[in-house]
Amino acid sequence: MSESRGFEVLHKGVQRWIWEQQWTSLRDIQERAIEPILRADRDVIISAATASGKTEAAFLPACSHVATAPPAGIAILYISPLKALINDQYRRLRRLCEILDLPLTAWHGDVLRSVKEKQRKKPGGIILITPESLEALLLHHAIWCGQAFRELKYVIIDEFHAFLGSERGMQLQSLLHRVEFLFGRSIPRIALSATLSDLQHVAHFLRPQRGSVPCEIITSSAFRSDVKVQLRGYIQRPDDDEAQRGACGSLTNDLYRLLRGSSHLIFANSRARTEELAASLSDLCERDGVPNEFFPHHGNLSKELREQVEARLLAARLPTSAVCTMTLELGIDIGSVDSIAQISAAHSVAGMRQRLGRSGRRGDAAVLRLFIEEEEITARTHLIDRLRLQTVQSIAMVQLLLRKWCEPTPARQYHLSTLVQQTVSVIGQYGGVCARQLWSLLCESGPFSLVDSAVYAELLRCLGASDILTQTHDGLLVLGARGEKLVDHFSFYCAFNTPDEYRLEYHGKTLGTIPYDRPLLPGQLIIFGGQRWETLSIDAEKKIITLRPATGGRPPKFSGAGPMLHDVIRAEMKRVYEERLFPPYLNAAARDNLTEGFACYHSLGLGVTDVLQLGNTLHILSWRGDRVVNTITVLLRRAGLIADTFGGIIEIASCTPMSLRDAITQIMQNALPSPEELGASVADTYVDKHDSLLPKHLREASYGRRYFDVDGAVEWMKGVLNNER
Numbered sequence: 001m002s003e004s005r006g007f008e009v010l011h012k013g014v015q016r017w018i019w020e021q022q023w024t025s026l027r028d029i030q031e032r033a034i035e036p037i038l039r040a041d042r043d044v045i046i047s048a049a050t051a052s053g054k055t056e057a058a059f060l061p062a063c064s065h066v067a068t069a070p071p072a073g074i075a076i077l078y079i080s081p082l083k084a085l086i087n088d089q090y091r092r093l094r095r096l097c098e099i100l101d102l103p104l105t106a107w108h109g110d111v112l113r114s115v116k117e118k119q120r121k122k123p124g125g126i127i128l129i130t131p132e133s134l135e136a137l138l139l140h141h142a143i144w145c146g147q148a149f150r151e152l153k154y155v156i157i158d159e160f161h162a163f164l165g166s167e168r169g170m171q172l173q174s175l176l177h178r179v180e181f182l183f184g185r186s187i188p189r190i191a192l193s194a195t196l197s198d199l200q201h202v203a204h205f206l207r208p209q210r211g212s213v214p215c216e217i218i219t220s221s222a223f224r225s226d227v228k229v230q231l232r233g234y235i236q237r238p239d240d241d242e243a244q245r246g247a248c249g250s251l252t253n254d255l256y257r258l259l260r261g262s263s264h265l266i267f268a269n270s271r272a273r274t275e276e277l278a279a280s281l282s283d284l285c286e287r288d289g290v291p292n293e294f295f296p297h298h299g300n301l302s303k304e305l306r307e308q309v310e311a312r313l314l315a316a317r318l319p320t321s322a323v324c325t326m327t328l329e330l331g332i333d334i335g336s337v338d339s340i341a342q343i344s345a346a347h348s349v350a351g352m353r354q355r356l357g358r359s360g361r362r363g364d365a366a367v368l369r370l371f372i373e374e375e376e377i378t379a380r381t382h383l384i385d386r387l388r389l390q391t392v393q394s395i396a397m398v399q400l401l402l403r404k405w406c407e408p409t410p411a412r413q414y415h416l417s418t419l420v421q422q423t424v425s426v427i428g429q430y431g432g433v434c435a436r437q438l439w440s441l442l443c444e445s446g447p448f449s450l451v452d453s454a455v456y457a458e459l460l461r462c463l464g465a466s467d468i469l470t471q472t473h474d475g476l477l478v479l480g481a482r483g484e485k486l487v488d489h490f491s492f493y494c495a496f497n498t499p500d501e502y503r504l505e506y507h508g509k510t511l512g513t514i515p516y517d518r519p520l521l522p523g524q525l526i527i528f529g530g531q532r533w534e535t536l537s538i539d540a541e542k543k544i545i546t547l548r549p550a551t552g553g554r555p556p557k558f559s560g561a562g563p564m565l566h567d568v569i570r571a572e573m574k575r576v577y578e579e580r581l582f583p584p585y586l587n588a589a590a591r592d593n594l595t596e597g598f599a600c601y602h603s604l605g606l607g608v609t610d611v612l613q614l615g616n617t618l619h620i621l622s623w624r625g626d627r628v629v630n631t632i633t634v635l636l637r638r639a640g641l642i643a644d645t646f647g648g649i650i651e652i653a654s655c656t657p658m659s660l661r662d663a664i665t666q667i668m669q670n671a672l673p674s675p676e677e678l679g680a681s682v683a684d685t686y687v688d689k690h691d692s693l694l695p696k697h698l699r700e701a702s703y704g705r706r707y708f709d710v711d712g713a714v715e716w717m718k719g720v721l722n723n724e725r
Contacts, residue, residue, distance in 0.1 A: 050357030388597030679704030
């Protein structure tokens with residue numbers, strides 16, 4: 001450590017811990033984080049790849065500062081998105097805290113009451129907590145929080161990128177603002193994040209009301225191992241069923257052949273596919289008379305089963321491959337894995353980057369293997385599959401990943417559901433609050449700055465009408481009977497909600513369920529069970545979608561299901577087609593699939609037009625993100641056209657290019673609706689947890705902001721009218 005200037009200023013106990021780890025040097029982010037964190041007068045963002053030492057970069061100087069002059073009460077509040085990550089960090093920090101004589105307390109729903117009571121009786125040291133548990137503390141133990149956090153020195157937020165732009169992220173912003181409001185001072189915030197593209201925007205999200213608190217951004221300048229990528233292509237025959245895709249399938253056999261004998265993470269995008277692959281791979285182990293080394297890992301599994309897989313990966317004594325959803329994206333310590341396998345196109349570049357950070361921990365290259373199935377081309381094959389969109393999307397995302405781009409945080413969202421939760425929580429915390437104080441705390445100086453006083457007053461009146469709130473004779477807002485019941489239930493502390501599952505029915509027969517997470521209107525088409533269906537009605541109260549078989553050709557295999565794609569990804573996909581880009585990481589089958597996609601794209605003249613007539617159906621390929629595609633689709637439906645969208649391609653039945661131009665002219669001549677107004681076109685705008693408590697038009701406004709981009713749609717439509725596309 002002779003060359004480390006930072007090491008010399010750390011507390012002697014911290015130095016001792018470093019020596020115990022037998023480190024010969026500090027990593028670059030650890031060295032650079034020491035001085036600004038020791039100063040304790042600014043926010044700090046530490047952005048680097050997984051397993052780059054971010055945890056130590058934050059805690060070594062923060063603990064040094066605290067150990068030098070221990071405060072009365074809790075010194076460091078560490079906030080994590082996962083209980084499992086808290087347990088992992090507790091294990092990693094325990095010895096350091098023993099040396100420094102700092103109490104270390106994990107605090108979440110699975111922690112013993114006796115452990116929490118010990119901290120309540122004598123608060124101090126470091127608390128590792130989730131946003132939900134912090135919410136519960138402020139709501140039910142406000143007086144204790146006022147004493148325990150009085151001299152709080154730092155707030156450290158792990159996996160900060162997991163909070164960006166989400167309801168849970170807004171809850172976290174509000175909680176931090178409420179903690180600072182208790183004491184009338186700013187508390188330095190340290191955010192640990194995966195590598196992101198726009199860190200200034202991240203800094204704004206860390207502290208929306210920046211004021212006089214500066215923010216220092218530290219990104220890793222250390223050498224990063226090379227990334228090795230392979231994209232393997234497969235053809236699925238039209239008559240292949242799930243059994244044929246399983247143990248008999250070439251994709252599954254390749255996974256078994258390539259991955260057996262070492263440790264990997266296999267991301268399958270859906271729980272059903274996760275279970276299917278894990279069972280098939282386990283069957284292959286049994287067939288060959290070898291121990292099973294393939295195990296499922298997803299949110300529906302019990303905690304015990306998930307932890308068994310995590311412990312086996314961490315021990316690294318036996319080859320282990322976890323077939324997982326996004327549950328293993330975040331920073332739970334599972335040791336080194338030899339590669340990441342991605343089945344089908346990833347949902348986002350940011351997620352792909354996070355997953356890739358799990359590989360290459362031993363100084364070797366990070367390894368990403370993509371396994372992409374495409375449909376065999378026949379006379380009935382859909383345009384989406386003929387274009388090989390899934391292969392092209394995967395290539396585009398890899399190219400953006402290698403250029404260090406990832407999706408920016410969605411901006412200017414209302415997050416009204418979380419505002420409802422925070423309103424109720426603040427009233428519960430203080431017992432009674434006047435409306436002006438609530439708006440000032442949560443909106444005027446807090447994170448919900450898009451909500452003006454008039455809109456907030458309307459929201460409060462709606463909560464009053466629902467008996468969530470009531471007003472005393474002297475004007476204070478207090479919890480009503482329904483509000484008291486709401487905050488007394490443990491589910492209140494969680495701000496986010498999983499998409500509602502809707503039951504699909506045809507002639508009274510249940511076909512299955514799907515998550516309702518995209519705009520859907522009566523008359524639109526959906527793909528389910530390999531068939532195309534028309535939506536007859538949507539019952540938001542009973543969560544039922546009534547269907548009937550739709551006419552038309554064979555539905556696409558790849559419908560682009562999953563989180564919405566960004567404009568930049570679709571623009572990169574178009575570039576792949578235009579430049580006939582054959583990356584070196586394609587195997588022969590993937591190259592053949594891509595060749596077919598290029599041939600389709602160029603033979604149809606898609607390089608010079610976004611509008612394609614095939615039979616009686618008009619296809620629009622705008623190469624824009626899903627928010628723009630959603631907007632174009634709804635605007636065309638409002639103009640009388642039968643428009644639907646799959647995989648970013650809009651289909652208009654019984655339409656010609658001239659009819660499309662006439663419809664666009666009509667749209668542009670009339671007053672254009674706002675995104676908020678377009679929300680009123682959607683049958684069910686209940687997305688977030690407390691949307692049912694919002695006035696209808698405010699719920700629709702919030703929905704519209706999330707799913708529609710009118711400016712982007714208008715830009716594309718102007719290009720059509722000007723013959724640019």
